[in-house]
Amino acid sequence: MNAVTLNETLSQTLAAPETGRLPAAAPELPPRRTPLFETEGGKRFLEGLGHAVKAAIPPVLGLALFVALWALIANSGAKIPGPGETWAAAVELFSDPFYNNGPNDQGIGWNILNSLYRVGIGFGFAALIGIPLGFLIGRFSFLNQMMSPIISLLRPVSPLAWLPIGLLVLQKAEPASIWVIFISSIWPMVLNTAAGVQRIPQDYMNVARVLNLSEFKVFTRILFPAVLPYVLTGVRLSIGVAWLVIVAAEMLTGGVGIGFWVWDEWNNLNVAHIIIAIFVVGIVGLLLEQGLMLVAKRFSYE
Amino acid sequence: MQSYVQIENAGMTFSTRKGKFTALTGINLHIDQGEFIALIGHSGCGKSTLLNLIAGLIDATDGVLLLANKEIRGPGPERGVVFQNHSLLPWLTAFENVYLAVEKVFGDKESKAQMKARTSAVLELVGLAHAANKLPGEISGGMKQRVGIARALAMEPKVLLLDEPFGALDALTRAHLQDELMKIVAATKSTVVMVTHDVDEAVLLSDRIVMMTNGPAASIGEILAVDLPRPRDRLQLAHDPNYHDLRSQVLEFLYSRQMRPKEAA
Numbered sequence: 001m002n003a004v005t006l007n008e009t010l011s012q013t014l015a016a017p018e019t020g021r022l023p024a025a026a027p028e029l030p031p032r033r034t035p036l037f038e039t040e041g042g043k044r045f046l047e048g049l050g051h052a053v054k055a056a057i058p059p060v061l062g063l064a065l066f067v068a069l070w071a072l073i074a075n076s077g078a079k080i081p082g083p084g085e086t087w088a089a090a091v092e093l094f095s096d097p098f099y100n101n102g103p104n105d106q107g108i109g110w111n112i113l114n115s116l117y118r119v120g121i122g123f124g125f126a127a128l129i130g131i132p133l134g135f136l137i138g139r140f141s142f143l144n145q146m147m148s149p150i151i152s153l154l155r156p157v158s159p160l161a162w163l164p165i166g167l168l169v170l171q172k173a174e175p176a177s178i179w180v181i182f183i184s185s186i187w188p189m190v191l192n193t194a195a196g197v198q199r200i201p202q203d204y205m206n207v208a209r210v211l212n213l214s215e216f217k218v219f220t221r222i223l224f225p226a227v228l229p230y231v232l233t234g235v236r237l238s239i240g241v242a243w244l245v246i247v248a249a250e251m252l253t254g255g256v257g258i259g260f261w262v263w264d265e266w267n268n269l270n271v272a273h274i275i276i277a278i279f280v281v282g283i284v285g286l287l288l289e290q291g292l293m294l295v296a297k298r299f300s301y302e
Numbered sequence: 303m304q305s306y307v308q309i310e311n312a313g314m315t316f317s318t319r320k321g322k323f324t325a326l327t328g329i330n331l332h333i334d335q336g337e338f339i340a341l342i343g344h345s346g347c348g349k350s351t352l353l354n355l356i357a358g359l360i361d362a363t364d365g366v367l368l369l370a371n372k373e374i375r376g377p378g379p380e381r382g383v384v385f386q387n388h389s390l391l392p393w394l395t396a397f398e399n400v401y402l403a404v405e406k407v408f409g410d411k412e413s414k415a416q417m418k419a420r421t422s423a424v425l426e427l428v429g430l431a432h433a434a435n436k437l438p439g440e441i442s443g444g445m446k447q448r449v450g451i452a453r454a455l456a457m458e459p460k461v462l463l464l465d466e467p468f469g470a471l472d473a474l475t476r477a478h479l480q481d482e483l484m485k486i487v488a489a490t491k492s493t494v495v496m497v498t499h500d501v502d503e504a505v506l507l508s509d510r511i512v513m514m515t516n517g518p519a520a521s522i523g524e525i526l527a528v529d530l531p532r533p534r535d536r537l538q539l540a541h542d543p544n545y546h547d548l549r550s551q552v553l554e555f556l557y558s559r560q561m562r563p564k565e566a567a
Contacts, residue, residue, distance in 0.1 A: 201389075203385060203387060203389035204389065204391060206359060206377075206383075206385065206389065207385075207389050207391070209359060209376075209377045210357065210359070210377045210378070210379065210381070210382070210383045211379055211402065211403055211406045211457075212377070212378055212379055212406060213402075213406060217402075217406075221391065221394070221402060222391065225391070225393040226393075
Protein backbone atom coordinates (compact mmCIF):
# COMPACT_ATOMS: atom_id res chain seq x y z
CA MET A 1 0.00 0.00 0.00
CA ASN A 2 2.81 2.32 0.93
CA ALA A 3 4.47 1.87 -2.40
CA VAL A 4 1.30 2.73 -4.26
CA THR A 5 0.72 5.98 -2.41
CA LEU A 6 4.35 6.86 -2.84
CA ASN A 7 4.11 6.22 -6.55
CA GLU A 8 1.00 8.30 -6.82
CA THR A 9 2.48 11.26 -5.02
CA LEU A 10 5.60 10.93 -7.05
CA SER A 11 3.77 10.96 -10.32
CA GLN A 12 1.66 13.92 -9.17
CA THR A 13 4.68 15.93 -8.16
CA LEU A 14 6.43 15.03 -11.34
CA ALA A 15 3.44 15.86 -13.49
CA ALA A 16 2.57 19.14 -11.79
CA PRO A 17 5.51 21.31 -12.78
CA GLU A 18 5.35 20.01 -16.30
CA THR A 19 1.74 21.04 -16.85
CA GLY A 20 2.58 24.36 -15.20
CA ARG A 21 5.47 25.08 -17.48
CA LEU A 22 3.79 24.18 -20.73
CA PRO A 23 1.67 26.89 -22.27
CA ALA A 24 -2.00 25.86 -22.59
CA ALA A 25 -1.99 26.36 -26.33
CA ALA A 26 1.10 24.31 -26.99
CA PRO A 27 1.36 23.17 -30.59
CA GLU A 28 0.43 19.56 -30.91
CA LEU A 29 3.45 17.36 -30.54
CA PRO A 30 4.01 14.68 -33.13
CA PRO A 31 3.07 11.25 -31.72
CA ARG A 32 5.98 9.91 -29.76
CA ARG A 33 7.85 7.13 -31.57
CA THR A 34 8.00 4.01 -29.49
CA PRO A 35 11.58 3.63 -28.34
CA LEU A 36 13.25 0.46 -29.55
CA PHE A 37 13.36 -1.14 -26.13
CA GLU A 38 9.63 -0.75 -25.59
CA THR A 39 8.70 -2.72 -28.71
CA GLU A 40 8.08 -6.45 -28.51
CA GLY A 41 11.29 -7.26 -30.34
CA GLY A 42 13.27 -4.88 -28.17
CA LYS A 43 11.90 -6.42 -24.99
CA ARG A 44 12.77 -9.87 -26.24
CA PHE A 45 16.24 -8.64 -27.10
CA LEU A 46 16.72 -7.21 -23.62
CA GLU A 47 15.46 -10.41 -22.05
CA GLY A 48 17.81 -12.51 -24.19
CA LEU A 49 20.66 -10.19 -23.30
CA GLY A 50 19.86 -10.67 -19.62
CA HIS A 51 19.92 -14.45 -19.98
CA ALA A 52 23.17 -14.33 -21.93
CA VAL A 53 24.83 -12.19 -19.27
CA LYS A 54 23.61 -14.53 -16.54
CA ALA A 55 24.88 -17.56 -18.42
CA ALA A 56 28.24 -15.92 -19.05
CA ILE A 57 28.96 -15.08 -15.41
CA PRO A 58 30.18 -18.50 -14.19
CA PRO A 59 32.53 -19.25 -17.10
CA VAL A 60 33.94 -15.73 -17.06
CA LEU A 61 34.47 -16.04 -13.32
CA GLY A 62 36.25 -19.36 -13.82
CA LEU A 63 38.55 -17.93 -16.47
CA ALA A 64 39.30 -14.91 -14.31
CA LEU A 65 40.20 -17.20 -11.43
CA PHE A 66 42.45 -19.19 -13.73
CA VAL A 67 44.28 -16.10 -14.96
CA ALA A 68 44.62 -14.79 -11.40
CA LEU A 69 46.11 -18.08 -10.24
CA TRP A 70 48.47 -18.03 -13.18
CA ALA A 71 49.57 -14.49 -12.37
CA LEU A 72 50.08 -15.49 -8.74
CA ILE A 73 52.31 -18.41 -9.68
CA ALA A 74 54.24 -16.29 -12.17
CA ASN A 75 54.82 -13.60 -9.53
CA SER A 76 55.88 -16.00 -6.81
CA GLY A 77 59.27 -16.55 -8.39
CA ALA A 78 58.56 -19.41 -10.76
CA LYS A 79 60.19 -19.03 -14.14
CA ILE A 80 56.85 -18.85 -15.88
CA PRO A 81 55.87 -15.67 -17.72
CA GLY A 82 52.70 -14.05 -16.40
CA PRO A 83 49.50 -13.36 -18.33
CA GLY A 84 50.51 -9.87 -19.33
CA GLU A 85 53.87 -10.90 -20.71
CA THR A 86 52.34 -13.83 -22.56
CA TRP A 87 49.62 -11.63 -24.03
CA ALA A 88 52.20 -9.19 -25.34
CA ALA A 89 54.13 -12.05 -26.92
CA ALA A 90 50.95 -13.44 -28.43
CA VAL A 91 50.00 -10.10 -29.97
CA GLU A 92 53.42 -9.88 -31.54
CA LEU A 93 53.28 -13.49 -32.72
CA PHE A 94 49.84 -13.23 -34.26
CA SER A 95 50.52 -9.89 -35.92
CA ASP A 96 52.48 -11.81 -38.55
CA PRO A 97 51.27 -15.41 -38.54
CA PHE A 98 52.32 -16.34 -42.06
CA TYR A 99 55.99 -15.43 -42.47
CA ASN A 100 58.38 -18.01 -43.82
CA ASN A 101 62.11 -17.96 -43.00
CA GLY A 102 62.95 -21.48 -44.04
CA PRO A 103 61.76 -24.79 -42.68
CA ASN A 104 62.75 -24.13 -39.05
CA ASP A 105 61.31 -20.66 -38.69
CA GLN A 106 57.79 -20.15 -39.92
CA GLY A 107 54.82 -18.20 -38.59
CA ILE A 108 52.38 -19.68 -36.09
CA GLY A 109 49.71 -19.82 -38.78
CA TRP A 110 51.80 -22.15 -40.94
CA ASN A 111 52.50 -24.34 -37.94
CA ILE A 112 48.83 -24.66 -37.09
CA LEU A 113 47.82 -25.32 -40.69
CA ASN A 114 50.49 -27.98 -41.10
CA SER A 115 49.36 -29.77 -37.98
CA LEU A 116 45.72 -29.55 -39.10
CA TYR A 117 46.67 -30.96 -42.48
CA ARG A 118 48.34 -34.00 -40.89
CA VAL A 119 45.40 -34.51 -38.59
CA GLY A 120 43.03 -34.18 -41.52
CA ILE A 121 44.80 -36.80 -43.61
CA GLY A 122 45.36 -39.30 -40.79
CA PHE A 123 41.89 -38.84 -39.37
CA GLY A 124 40.32 -38.93 -42.83
CA PHE A 125 41.83 -42.31 -43.60
CA ALA A 126 40.83 -43.54 -40.14
CA ALA A 127 37.21 -42.50 -40.79
CA LEU A 128 37.24 -44.01 -44.27
CA ILE A 129 38.30 -47.37 -42.89
CA GLY A 130 37.03 -47.26 -39.32
CA ILE A 131 33.37 -46.42 -39.96
CA PRO A 132 32.68 -49.14 -42.56
CA LEU A 133 34.65 -51.60 -40.43
CA GLY A 134 32.47 -50.65 -37.45
CA PHE A 135 29.33 -51.30 -39.50
CA LEU A 136 30.56 -54.73 -40.54
CA ILE A 137 31.63 -55.65 -37.01
CA GLY A 138 28.28 -54.53 -35.65
CA ARG A 139 26.26 -56.38 -38.27
CA PHE A 140 28.08 -59.72 -38.33
CA SER A 141 28.81 -61.24 -34.96
CA PHE A 142 31.33 -63.64 -36.49
CA LEU A 143 33.45 -60.72 -37.61
CA ASN A 144 32.93 -59.11 -34.24
CA GLN A 145 34.29 -62.14 -32.42
CA MET A 146 37.12 -62.33 -34.91
CA MET A 147 38.17 -58.71 -34.54
CA SER A 148 37.55 -58.19 -30.87
CA PRO A 149 40.81 -59.74 -29.57
CA ILE A 150 42.83 -57.71 -32.08
CA ILE A 151 41.08 -54.49 -31.15
CA SER A 152 41.36 -55.17 -27.43
CA LEU A 153 45.07 -55.77 -27.86
CA LEU A 154 45.89 -52.78 -30.05
CA ARG A 155 43.58 -50.13 -28.65
CA PRO A 156 45.37 -49.46 -25.34
CA VAL A 157 48.77 -49.07 -27.04
CA SER A 158 50.19 -45.60 -26.53
CA PRO A 159 50.03 -43.69 -29.84
CA LEU A 160 53.74 -42.93 -29.91
CA ALA A 161 54.64 -46.60 -29.69
CA TRP A 162 53.42 -46.83 -33.28
CA LEU A 163 55.89 -44.20 -34.48
CA PRO A 164 58.94 -46.47 -34.94
CA ILE A 165 56.87 -48.89 -36.99
CA GLY A 166 55.69 -46.03 -39.14
CA LEU A 167 59.23 -44.71 -39.58
CA LEU A 168 60.48 -48.16 -40.44
CA VAL A 169 57.82 -48.95 -43.00
CA LEU A 170 57.24 -45.50 -44.50
CA GLN A 171 60.85 -44.31 -44.27
CA LYS A 172 59.85 -40.68 -43.80
CA ALA A 173 58.83 -38.55 -40.84
CA GLU A 174 55.81 -36.91 -42.47
CA PRO A 175 53.80 -40.05 -43.38
CA ALA A 176 54.93 -41.67 -40.13
CA SER A 177 53.23 -38.97 -38.06
CA ILE A 178 50.11 -39.32 -40.22
CA TRP A 179 50.25 -43.04 -39.59
CA VAL A 180 50.33 -42.41 -35.84
CA ILE A 181 47.25 -40.20 -36.14
CA PHE A 182 45.51 -42.84 -38.20
CA ILE A 183 46.16 -45.76 -35.91
CA SER A 184 45.33 -43.92 -32.70
CA SER A 185 42.17 -42.22 -33.91
CA ILE A 186 40.58 -45.20 -35.67
CA TRP A 187 39.44 -47.08 -32.56
CA PRO A 188 36.74 -44.76 -31.21
CA MET A 189 35.07 -44.74 -34.63
CA VAL A 190 35.21 -48.51 -35.05
CA LEU A 191 33.93 -49.19 -31.56
CA ASN A 192 31.19 -46.54 -31.52
CA THR A 193 29.88 -47.46 -34.94
CA ALA A 194 29.81 -51.15 -34.01
CA ALA A 195 28.05 -50.38 -30.72
CA GLY A 196 25.52 -48.24 -32.58
CA VAL A 197 24.71 -51.03 -35.01
CA GLN A 198 24.37 -53.54 -32.20
CA ARG A 199 22.09 -51.24 -30.22
CA ILE A 200 19.55 -50.66 -32.96
CA PRO A 201 16.23 -51.43 -31.27
CA GLN A 202 14.91 -54.86 -32.23
CA ASP A 203 11.62 -53.11 -33.10
CA TYR A 204 13.20 -51.40 -36.09
CA MET A 205 14.63 -54.66 -37.32
CA ASN A 206 11.23 -56.30 -36.83
CA VAL A 207 9.70 -53.61 -39.00
CA ALA A 208 12.32 -54.38 -41.62
CA ARG A 209 11.49 -58.07 -41.41
CA VAL A 210 7.72 -57.64 -41.57
CA LEU A 211 8.11 -55.35 -44.57
CA ASN A 212 10.65 -57.72 -46.13
CA LEU A 213 12.90 -54.78 -46.92
CA SER A 214 15.89 -55.35 -49.16
CA GLU A 215 19.36 -55.20 -47.62
CA PHE A 216 19.88 -51.85 -49.39
CA LYS A 217 16.68 -50.37 -47.97
CA VAL A 218 17.53 -51.74 -44.54
CA PHE A 219 20.83 -49.94 -44.74
CA THR A 220 19.59 -46.60 -46.07
CA ARG A 221 16.32 -46.37 -44.15
CA ILE A 222 17.15 -48.07 -40.87
CA LEU A 223 20.80 -48.88 -40.20
CA PHE A 224 22.36 -45.66 -41.39
CA PRO A 225 20.00 -43.15 -39.74
CA ALA A 226 19.87 -45.17 -36.54
CA VAL A 227 23.62 -45.43 -36.26
CA LEU A 228 24.53 -41.92 -37.41
CA PRO A 229 24.48 -40.38 -33.90
CA TYR A 230 26.84 -43.10 -32.68
CA VAL A 231 29.12 -42.59 -35.66
CA LEU A 232 29.29 -38.88 -34.95
CA THR A 233 30.16 -39.53 -31.31
CA GLY A 234 32.97 -41.76 -32.53
CA VAL A 235 34.15 -39.09 -34.95
CA ARG A 236 34.15 -36.51 -32.18
CA LEU A 237 36.19 -38.69 -29.85
CA SER A 238 38.53 -39.56 -32.69
CA ILE A 239 39.27 -36.03 -33.72
CA GLY A 240 39.98 -35.23 -30.08
CA VAL A 241 42.48 -38.08 -29.92
CA ALA A 242 44.03 -37.09 -33.25
CA TRP A 243 44.59 -33.54 -32.13
CA LEU A 244 45.94 -34.80 -28.80
CA VAL A 245 48.46 -37.04 -30.51
CA ILE A 246 49.71 -34.67 -33.19
CA VAL A 247 51.62 -32.47 -30.74
CA ALA A 248 53.53 -35.42 -29.32
CA ALA A 249 54.16 -36.95 -32.74
CA GLU A 250 55.49 -33.72 -34.18
CA MET A 251 57.82 -33.24 -31.22
CA LEU A 252 59.50 -36.47 -32.25
CA THR A 253 59.36 -36.19 -36.02
CA GLY A 254 60.05 -32.48 -36.46
CA GLY A 255 59.02 -30.54 -39.55
CA VAL A 256 56.63 -27.61 -39.53
CA GLY A 257 53.83 -28.02 -37.01
CA ILE A 258 52.56 -26.85 -33.68
CA GLY A 259 54.15 -29.75 -31.79
CA PHE A 260 57.55 -29.18 -33.32
CA TRP A 261 57.16 -25.47 -32.69
CA VAL A 262 56.68 -26.13 -28.96
CA TRP A 263 59.86 -28.17 -28.88
CA ASP A 264 61.74 -25.57 -30.89
CA GLU A 265 60.68 -22.79 -28.51
CA TRP A 266 61.73 -24.95 -25.58
CA ASN A 267 65.18 -25.19 -27.13
CA ASN A 268 65.11 -21.39 -27.49
CA LEU A 269 63.90 -21.17 -23.87
CA ASN A 270 60.99 -19.01 -25.01
CA VAL A 271 58.49 -20.09 -22.36
CA ALA A 272 55.90 -17.46 -23.29
CA HIS A 273 55.59 -19.04 -26.70
CA ILE A 274 55.15 -22.48 -25.15
CA ILE A 275 52.26 -21.17 -23.10
CA ILE A 276 50.79 -19.58 -26.22
CA ALA A 277 51.12 -22.93 -27.98
CA ILE A 278 49.23 -24.62 -25.15
CA PHE A 279 46.39 -22.14 -25.57
CA VAL A 280 46.43 -22.50 -29.34
CA VAL A 281 46.26 -26.31 -29.11
CA GLY A 282 43.44 -26.05 -26.60
CA ILE A 283 41.43 -23.54 -28.62
CA VAL A 284 41.84 -25.37 -31.94
CA GLY A 285 40.82 -28.66 -30.25
CA LEU A 286 37.78 -26.95 -28.77
CA LEU A 287 36.78 -25.51 -32.15
CA LEU A 288 37.13 -28.90 -33.87
CA GLU A 289 34.97 -30.52 -31.23
CA GLN A 290 32.34 -27.77 -31.26
CA GLY A 291 32.18 -27.86 -35.04
CA LEU A 292 31.46 -31.56 -34.97
CA MET A 293 28.88 -31.06 -32.23
CA LEU A 294 27.05 -28.73 -34.59
CA VAL A 295 27.13 -31.37 -37.32
CA ALA A 296 25.92 -34.00 -34.86
CA LYS A 297 23.02 -31.79 -33.80
CA ARG A 298 22.04 -31.25 -37.39
CA PHE A 299 21.77 -35.00 -37.95
CA SER A 300 20.16 -36.12 -34.71
CA TYR A 301 16.52 -36.95 -35.15
CA GLU A 302 15.47 -36.83 -31.49
CA MET B 303 -15.11 -74.56 -45.65
CA GLN B 304 -11.37 -74.28 -45.05
CA SER B 305 -10.26 -71.87 -42.39
CA TYR B 306 -8.20 -68.89 -43.42
CA VAL B 307 -5.63 -69.16 -40.67
CA GLN B 308 -4.97 -72.64 -39.35
CA ILE B 309 -2.82 -73.30 -36.34
CA GLU B 310 -2.29 -77.00 -35.81
CA ASN B 311 -0.77 -78.26 -32.61
CA ALA B 312 1.72 -75.42 -32.53
CA GLY B 313 4.26 -75.14 -29.76
CA MET B 314 7.18 -72.90 -29.02
CA THR B 315 10.20 -73.79 -26.94
CA PHE B 316 12.93 -71.24 -26.45
CA SER B 317 16.50 -72.31 -25.73
CA THR B 318 17.72 -69.95 -23.08
CA ARG B 319 20.91 -69.89 -21.12
CA LYS B 320 19.14 -71.60 -18.25
CA GLY B 321 17.95 -74.42 -20.47
CA LYS B 322 14.80 -74.98 -22.47
CA PHE B 323 11.76 -72.88 -21.80
CA THR B 324 8.44 -73.97 -23.23
CA ALA B 325 6.28 -70.92 -23.79
CA LEU B 326 3.43 -72.46 -25.76
CA THR B 327 2.25 -75.98 -26.29
CA GLY B 328 -0.55 -77.67 -28.19
CA ILE B 329 -2.12 -74.57 -29.73
CA ASN B 330 -5.00 -75.38 -32.10
CA LEU B 331 -6.90 -72.49 -33.59
CA HIS B 332 -8.82 -71.93 -36.80
CA ILE B 333 -9.62 -68.41 -37.87
CA ASP B 334 -12.10 -67.58 -40.63
CA GLN B 335 -11.64 -64.82 -43.16
CA GLY B 336 -12.97 -61.54 -41.84
CA GLU B 337 -13.01 -62.74 -38.27
CA PHE B 338 -11.80 -60.61 -35.36
CA ILE B 339 -9.98 -62.68 -32.76
CA ALA B 340 -8.80 -61.39 -29.40
CA LEU B 341 -6.06 -63.20 -27.50
CA ILE B 342 -6.34 -62.57 -23.80
CA GLY B 343 -4.48 -63.85 -20.79
CA HIS B 344 -2.25 -62.81 -17.94
CA SER B 345 1.14 -61.38 -18.82
CA GLY B 346 3.66 -64.07 -19.55
CA CYS B 347 1.03 -66.42 -20.92
CA GLY B 348 2.60 -66.37 -24.35
CA LYS B 349 -0.09 -64.45 -26.18
CA SER B 350 2.48 -62.19 -27.82
CA THR B 351 4.51 -65.29 -28.66
CA LEU B 352 1.49 -66.73 -30.45
CA LEU B 353 1.05 -63.50 -32.38
CA ASN B 354 4.74 -63.50 -33.32
CA LEU B 355 4.31 -67.06 -34.58
CA ILE B 356 1.51 -65.96 -36.88
CA ALA B 357 3.58 -62.94 -37.91
CA GLY B 358 6.47 -65.27 -38.67
CA LEU B 359 8.86 -63.24 -36.57
CA ILE B 360 9.66 -66.47 -34.75
CA ASP B 361 9.32 -70.01 -36.05
CA ALA B 362 7.27 -72.57 -34.20
CA THR B 363 9.28 -75.45 -32.78
CA ASP B 364 6.27 -77.77 -33.01
CA GLY B 365 3.23 -78.01 -35.25
CA VAL B 366 2.26 -76.02 -38.33
CA LEU B 367 0.76 -72.62 -39.05
CA LEU B 368 -1.05 -72.04 -42.32
CA LEU B 369 -2.35 -68.86 -43.92
CA ALA B 370 -4.69 -69.44 -46.86
CA ASN B 371 -3.36 -73.01 -47.05
CA LYS B 372 0.25 -71.90 -47.25
CA GLU B 373 2.70 -72.57 -44.49
CA ILE B 374 3.88 -69.47 -42.67
CA ARG B 375 7.63 -69.19 -43.03
CA GLY B 376 9.22 -65.98 -41.90
CA PRO B 377 7.55 -62.59 -41.76
CA GLY B 378 5.97 -61.00 -44.80
CA PRO B 379 3.89 -58.02 -45.80
CA GLU B 380 0.73 -60.11 -46.25
CA ARG B 381 0.61 -60.17 -42.45
CA GLY B 382 0.59 -56.57 -41.27
CA VAL B 383 1.80 -56.15 -37.73
CA VAL B 384 0.99 -53.26 -35.43
CA PHE B 385 3.58 -53.35 -32.69
CA GLN B 386 2.98 -52.66 -29.05
CA ASN B 387 5.16 -49.56 -29.07
CA HIS B 388 4.26 -48.36 -32.58
CA SER B 389 7.85 -48.93 -33.86
CA LEU B 390 7.83 -46.03 -36.24
CA LEU B 391 11.18 -45.00 -37.65
CA PRO B 392 11.84 -41.71 -35.89
CA TRP B 393 13.75 -40.15 -38.80
CA LEU B 394 10.89 -40.58 -41.26
CA THR B 395 7.68 -38.55 -41.30
CA ALA B 396 4.32 -40.25 -40.81
CA PHE B 397 3.87 -40.23 -44.58
CA GLU B 398 7.32 -41.71 -45.22
CA ASN B 399 6.81 -44.39 -42.60
CA VAL B 400 3.65 -45.54 -44.35
CA TYR B 401 5.12 -45.04 -47.80
CA LEU B 402 7.98 -47.40 -46.94
CA ALA B 403 5.42 -50.18 -46.55
CA VAL B 404 3.40 -49.16 -49.61
CA GLU B 405 6.52 -49.03 -51.75
CA LYS B 406 7.49 -52.53 -50.68
CA VAL B 407 4.14 -54.11 -51.47
CA PHE B 408 3.04 -52.14 -54.54
CA GLY B 409 6.41 -50.95 -55.86
CA ASP B 410 6.39 -53.31 -58.85
CA LYS B 411 2.79 -52.78 -59.86
CA GLU B 412 1.99 -49.12 -59.37
CA SER B 413 3.38 -45.73 -60.29
CA LYS B 414 4.79 -43.35 -57.72
CA ALA B 415 1.72 -41.15 -57.92
CA GLN B 416 -0.58 -44.10 -57.31
CA MET B 417 1.47 -45.17 -54.31
CA LYS B 418 1.46 -41.65 -52.93
CA ALA B 419 -2.30 -41.49 -53.32
CA ARG B 420 -2.57 -44.84 -51.56
CA THR B 421 -0.45 -43.58 -48.67
CA SER B 422 -2.51 -40.41 -48.35
CA ALA B 423 -5.72 -42.40 -48.47
CA VAL B 424 -4.73 -44.69 -45.65
CA LEU B 425 -3.56 -41.78 -43.52
CA GLU B 426 -6.93 -40.20 -44.20
CA LEU B 427 -8.58 -43.44 -43.08
CA VAL B 428 -6.94 -43.23 -39.66
CA GLY B 429 -7.67 -39.51 -39.50
CA LEU B 430 -4.11 -38.30 -39.79
CA ALA B 431 -4.08 -36.49 -43.13
CA HIS B 432 -3.14 -33.27 -41.36
CA ALA B 433 -0.10 -34.80 -39.64
CA ALA B 434 1.35 -36.56 -42.67
CA ASN B 435 4.52 -34.49 -42.70
CA LYS B 436 5.19 -34.66 -38.99
CA LEU B 437 7.97 -36.74 -37.49
CA PRO B 438 6.95 -39.36 -34.90
CA GLY B 439 8.62 -37.27 -32.20
CA GLU B 440 6.24 -34.41 -32.93
CA ILE B 441 2.94 -36.26 -32.52
CA SER B 442 1.15 -37.81 -29.56
CA GLY B 443 1.23 -41.45 -28.55
CA GLY B 444 -2.24 -42.07 -29.94
CA MET B 445 -1.32 -40.53 -33.26
CA LYS B 446 1.86 -42.61 -33.45
CA GLN B 447 -0.17 -45.76 -32.89
CA ARG B 448 -2.55 -44.66 -35.64
CA VAL B 449 0.37 -44.25 -38.02
CA GLY B 450 1.41 -47.77 -37.03
CA ILE B 451 -2.09 -49.01 -37.89
CA ALA B 452 -2.02 -47.06 -41.14
CA ARG B 453 1.30 -48.63 -42.03
CA ALA B 454 -0.08 -52.11 -41.43
CA LEU B 455 -3.34 -51.39 -43.30
CA ALA B 456 -1.52 -49.82 -46.24
CA MET B 457 -0.02 -53.19 -47.12
CA GLU B 458 -3.54 -54.54 -47.59
CA PRO B 459 -2.57 -57.53 -45.50
CA LYS B 460 -4.45 -60.81 -45.49
CA VAL B 461 -4.32 -60.71 -41.71
CA LEU B 462 -3.88 -57.73 -39.46
CA LEU B 463 -1.92 -58.58 -36.31
CA LEU B 464 -2.20 -56.19 -33.39
CA ASP B 465 0.05 -56.62 -30.37
CA GLU B 466 -1.57 -54.71 -27.51
CA PRO B 467 -1.89 -51.74 -29.82
CA PHE B 468 -3.60 -49.46 -27.34
CA GLY B 469 -1.86 -50.70 -24.19
CA ALA B 470 0.30 -47.63 -23.76
CA LEU B 471 -2.49 -45.10 -24.32
CA ASP B 472 -4.73 -43.28 -21.88
CA ALA B 473 -8.30 -44.51 -21.49
CA LEU B 474 -9.96 -41.78 -23.55
CA THR B 475 -7.58 -42.06 -26.48
CA ARG B 476 -7.87 -45.82 -26.29
CA ALA B 477 -11.66 -45.73 -26.49
CA HIS B 478 -11.47 -43.38 -29.43
CA LEU B 479 -9.02 -45.58 -31.30
CA GLN B 480 -11.06 -48.69 -30.54
CA ASP B 481 -14.06 -47.05 -32.20
CA GLU B 482 -11.91 -46.07 -35.17
CA LEU B 483 -10.50 -49.56 -35.46
CA MET B 484 -14.02 -51.04 -35.45
CA LYS B 485 -15.01 -48.72 -38.30
CA ILE B 486 -11.84 -49.46 -40.27
CA VAL B 487 -12.20 -53.20 -39.85
CA ALA B 488 -15.85 -53.01 -40.88
CA ALA B 489 -14.88 -51.00 -43.96
CA THR B 490 -11.92 -53.15 -45.00
CA LYS B 491 -13.37 -56.50 -43.85
CA SER B 492 -9.96 -57.39 -42.46
CA THR B 493 -9.12 -60.57 -40.64
CA VAL B 494 -7.69 -59.46 -37.33
CA VAL B 495 -5.81 -61.11 -34.48
CA MET B 496 -5.33 -58.83 -31.52
CA VAL B 497 -3.44 -59.41 -28.31
CA THR B 498 -4.91 -57.58 -25.36
CA HIS B 499 -5.07 -57.68 -21.59
CA ASP B 500 -8.15 -55.51 -21.48
CA VAL B 501 -11.38 -57.45 -20.97
CA ASP B 502 -13.65 -54.65 -22.19
CA GLU B 503 -11.57 -54.18 -25.29
CA ALA B 504 -11.74 -57.89 -26.08
CA VAL B 505 -15.52 -58.08 -25.69
CA LEU B 506 -16.16 -54.83 -27.54
CA LEU B 507 -14.03 -55.58 -30.58
CA SER B 508 -13.86 -59.29 -31.22
CA ASP B 509 -15.96 -62.06 -32.67
CA ARG B 510 -14.22 -64.67 -30.58
CA ILE B 511 -12.08 -64.34 -27.48
CA VAL B 512 -9.27 -66.85 -27.13
CA MET B 513 -8.46 -67.13 -23.45
CA MET B 514 -5.06 -68.53 -22.63
CA THR B 515 -3.90 -70.45 -19.58
CA ASN B 516 -0.97 -69.26 -17.56
CA GLY B 517 2.55 -69.97 -18.73
CA PRO B 518 4.96 -71.63 -18.84
CA ALA B 519 3.74 -74.14 -21.38
CA ALA B 520 0.59 -72.09 -21.93
CA SER B 521 -2.18 -73.28 -24.15
CA ILE B 522 -5.68 -72.19 -25.13
CA GLY B 523 -7.91 -72.52 -22.10
CA GLU B 524 -11.26 -71.61 -23.59
CA ILE B 525 -12.71 -69.86 -26.61
CA LEU B 526 -15.66 -67.57 -26.12
CA ALA B 527 -17.87 -66.55 -29.04
CA VAL B 528 -18.99 -62.93 -28.80
CA ASP B 529 -22.37 -62.88 -30.52
CA LEU B 530 -23.11 -59.21 -30.07
CA PRO B 531 -24.58 -57.65 -33.22
CA ARG B 532 -22.49 -55.19 -35.21
CA PRO B 533 -22.06 -52.29 -35.49
CA ARG B 534 -21.45 -52.12 -31.79
CA ASP B 535 -21.76 -49.03 -29.71
CA ARG B 536 -19.98 -48.81 -26.40
CA LEU B 537 -22.71 -46.71 -24.80
CA GLN B 538 -25.51 -49.08 -25.73
CA LEU B 539 -23.44 -52.09 -24.76
CA ALA B 540 -23.01 -50.63 -21.30
CA HIS B 541 -26.69 -51.46 -20.72
CA ASP B 542 -26.69 -54.76 -22.59
CA PRO B 543 -27.02 -57.76 -20.23
CA ASN B 544 -25.50 -59.97 -22.90
CA TYR B 545 -22.38 -57.80 -22.89
CA HIS B 546 -22.08 -57.99 -19.13
CA ASP B 547 -22.57 -61.72 -19.22
CA LEU B 548 -19.72 -62.14 -21.73
CA ARG B 549 -17.55 -59.79 -19.78
CA SER B 550 -18.04 -61.70 -16.56
CA GLN B 551 -17.29 -64.97 -18.31
CA VAL B 552 -13.92 -63.63 -19.34
CA LEU B 553 -13.29 -62.19 -15.89
CA GLU B 554 -14.34 -65.49 -14.37
CA PHE B 555 -11.80 -67.32 -16.50
CA LEU B 556 -8.98 -64.87 -15.82
CA TYR B 557 -9.44 -64.28 -12.13
CA SER B 558 -11.01 -67.43 -10.83
CA ARG B 559 -9.72 -70.29 -12.91
CA GLN B 560 -6.48 -68.78 -14.11
CA MET B 561 -5.73 -66.67 -11.09
CA ARG B 562 -2.36 -65.25 -11.63
CA PRO B 563 0.04 -67.20 -9.46
CA LYS B 564 1.85 -65.18 -6.85
CA GLU B 565 4.59 -63.34 -8.66
CA ALA B 566 7.47 -65.71 -8.16
CA ALA B 567 9.88 -63.94 -10.42
